[in-house]
Amino acid sequence: MYRVDHTPLRYRIHQKIRDKIIYKVWKSGTILSEGELAKSFNTSRTPVREAIRQLETEGLIRVIPKKGILIPEIEDKEIEDISELLEIIHCRAVEKAVEKVSPKDIERLEKIIAEADNYIGKKTKINKVIALGIQFSELILKCSGNKRFLEIDKQIRGHMIRFTSELCDDEDRSKIGWNTRKEIVAALKKKDKRLAGLKMRKHYQKGKKFLLEISNSGSKRSAKKRGRSK
Amino acid sequence: MYRVDHTPLRYRIHQKIRDKIIYKVWKSGTILSEGELAKSFNTSRTPVREAIRQLETEGLIRVIPKKGILIPEIEDKEIEDISELLEIIHCRAVEKAVEKVSPKDIERLEKIIAEADNYIGKKTKINKVIALGIQFSELILKCSGNKRFLEIDKQIRGHMIRFTSELCDDEDRSKIGWNTRKEIVAALKKKDKRLAGLKMRKHYQKGKKFLLEISNSGSKRSAKKRGRSK
DNA sequence: CAGTGGTCTAGACCACGGA
DNA sequence: CCGTGGTCTAGACCACTGT
Numbered sequence: 001m002y003r004v005d006h007t008p009l010r011y012r013i014h015q016k017i018r019d020k021i022i023y024k025v026w027k028s029g030t031i032l033s034e035g036e037l038a039k040s041f042n043t044s045r046t047p048v049r050e051a052i053r054q055l056e057t058e059g060l061i062r063v064i065p066k067k068g069i070l071i072p073e074i075e076d077k078e079i080e081d082i083s084e085l086l087e088i089i090h091c092r093a094v095e096k097a098v099e100k101v102s103p104k105d106i107e108r109l110e111k112i113i114a115e116a117d118n119y120i121g122k123k124t125k126i127n128k129v130i131a132l133g134i135q136f137s138e139l140i141l142k143c144s145g146n147k148r149f150l151e152i153d154k155q156i157r158g159h160m161i162r163f164t165s166e167l168c169d170d171e172d173r174s175k176i177g178w179n180t181r182k183e184i185v186a187a188l189k190k191k192d193k194r195l196a197g198l199k200m201r202k203h204y205q206k207g208k209k210f211l212l213e214i215s216n217s218g219s220k221r222s223a224k225k226r227g228r229s230k
Numbered sequence: 231m232y233r234v235d236h237t238p239l240r241y242r243i244h245q246k247i248r249d250k251i252i253y254k255v256w257k258s259g260t261i262l263s264e265g266e267l268a269k270s271f272n273t274s275r276t277p278v279r280e281a282i283r284q285l286e287t288e289g290l291i292r293v294i295p296k297k298g299i300l301i302p303e304i305e306d307k308e309i310e311d312i313s314e315l316l317e318i319i320h321c322r323a324v325e326k327a328v329e330k331v332s333p334k335d336i337e338r339l340e341k342i343i344a345e346a347d348n349y350i351g352k353k354t355k356i357n358k359v360i361a362l363g364i365q366f367s368e369l370i371l372k373c374s375g376n377k378r379f380l381e382i383d384k385q386i387r388g389h390m391i392r393f394t395s396e397l398c399d400d401e402d403r404s405k406i407g408w409n410t411r412k413e414i415v416a417a418l419k420k421k422d423k424r425l426a427g428l429k430m431r432k433h434y435q436k437g438k439k440f441l442l443e444i445s446n447s448g449s450k451r452s453a454k455k456r457g458r459s460k
Numbered sequence: 461c462a463g464t465g466g467t468c469t470a471g472a473c474c475a476c477g478g479a
Numbered sequence: 480c481c482g483t484g485g486t487c488t489a490g491a492c493c494a495c496t497g498t
Binding site: 461462463464465466467468469470471472473474475476477478479 | 480481482483484485486487488489490491492493494495496497498
Binding site for chain 2: 470471475
C-alpha cells in the first residue's frame with residue numbers, strides 16, 4: 001500500500017465527516033470525540049483535530065468542552081437565518097449576472113435544468129438532483145463576478161444540503177424548485193434584472209417555506225424530537 | 231511563571247498574527263513560515279499551524295505550497311467584492327432592525343456616535359474610532375436577529391479593518407462616515423425602513439469609493455507597489 | 461479519583477525548490 | 480542534493496466529568 005492520493009489527510013477527513021453529517025448518516029444529537037474519530041480513520045488525532053476545527057467554523061458541528069463533538073439539531077431559526085443569507089446573496093448575484101452572463105453560460109444553465117428534469121422523482125437520483133442544483137447556483141454566482149459570494153455560499157452550502165436532503169424526495173416540491181429556476185434563466189435571457197431578482201427571491205422564499213413545513217410537520221421518518229445515537 | 235490565561239494558545243496566536251496583518255505591522259508581500267512564527271511565539275508548530283489554517287479560511291493570508299505564508303496585496307477587486315457583500319448584509323440587517331430595535335439599542339447607538347465624535351481627527355485615537363465603528367455595525371447586526379449575519383461579518387471584518395486602517399486618518403472622510411451613521415440612527419428612530427436601507431447602502435458605497443481612491447492614488451506612506459520585508 | 465477529552469510538544473517523514 | 484516547508488505521529492499534560 002503506497003501513498004497515491006496527495007490531498008492532505010485533514011481535508012479528506014473533513015469531507016468524510018461532512019458527508020456523514022449532511023447526508024444524515026450520523027443523526028443530530030450524536031456525540032463524537034477526537035479519539036474515536038482518529039481511530040475510525042486510522043490516523044493520529046492531529047488531522048482529525050484540524051478537520052474538526054474546520055467543520056466548527058462552518059457551523060456543522062459544535063464542540064462542547066469536555067463533553068465531545070456534537071452534531072446539532074436543525075433549528076427552525078437556523079433554517080430561516082441561512083435561507084435569508086443565501087437569498088440576499090443569490091438575488092444580488094443574479095441581478096449582476098444579468099449584465100455579465102454569456103450565451104454559453106445560458107446554454108450550460110439550460111443543460112443543467114434539462115438533466116435535472118430527467119432525474120426528478122427518481123429516488124435513487126436524489127443526490128444527483130441536489131448536485132445539479134448546486135451547479136446551477138454556483139454558475140450564477142460565478143457570473144456575478146464576486147468571488148466572496150462563491151466563498152460564502154460554499155461555506156454554508158453544507159447546511160442547505162443537510163436541510164434539503166430530507167426535502168428533495170418530495171417530487172412536487174422539487175418540481176416547483178426547478179420550475180422557478182427555469183423562470184430565472186428566462187429572465188436572464190431577457191436581460192430583465194428586476195425579474196431575475198424577483199424570481200430568485202421567490203426561489204429561496206419557497207425553499208425556506210418548504211423546509212420549515214417539513215421541520216414542523218415533525219416526524220417523517222427521521223426522529224426530529226429525540227435523535228440520540230452512539 | 232504559572233499558566234493563568236486559559237484561552238487556547240492557537241487562539242491567542244491567531245489574534246496576534248491577525249493584528250499584525252490588519253494593522254500593517256507586516257506589510258503585503260511579506261512571506262512567513264510556520265517555523266519562524268513558532269519560534270517567535272515560543273511554542274511548537276501545531277498551534278501556529280491551526281492559527282494559520284484559521285487565517286487562511288478568513289482569507290487574510292495565502293499559503294503557497296513549499297514557499298511559505300504570504301500576506302497578499304490588497305487588490306481593488308477584493309475591496310469591491312467585500313464592500314458589496316457587507317453592503318447587502320448590512321442593508322438587509324438595518325431594514326430588519328427597524329422593526330426590532332429597542333429604545334435602549336437606539337440609546338447605545340447614539341452613545342457610540344457621541345463617543346466617536348470626540349475622537350475623530352485625533353491621530354492617536356484612530357484604532358478607537360475603528361473599534362467604535364465595529365461596535366456600531368455589530369449592534370445593528372444583532373438587532374436584525376440573524377446570527378449568520380454577525381458571523382459572516384466577523385469573518386470578513388478583518389479585511390475591512392485592514393483596508394480602513396489606512397483610510398481613517400483622513401479626518402473629512404471619517405466625518406462623512408459618521409454622519410451617515412447618524413442618518414441611519416435617525417431613520418431607525420423614525421422606523422423608516424426604506425430610508426434606513428438607503429442610508430446604509432450610501433454608507434458602504436461611499437466607503438468603497440474612498441477605499442478605491444486611496445488604493446489608486448498609489449503612494450501614501452506605505453509602499454503599495456513593492457512591500458517586501460523579512 | 462479514575463477516565464476522558466482537549467491542547468500542546470517534540471520530532472519524524474516526505475516532497476519540493478533552489479543553489 | 481541539501482535546505483526548508485508542510486504534514487502527520489506519538490505521547491505528555493492538565494482540566495474537568497461523573498461516578
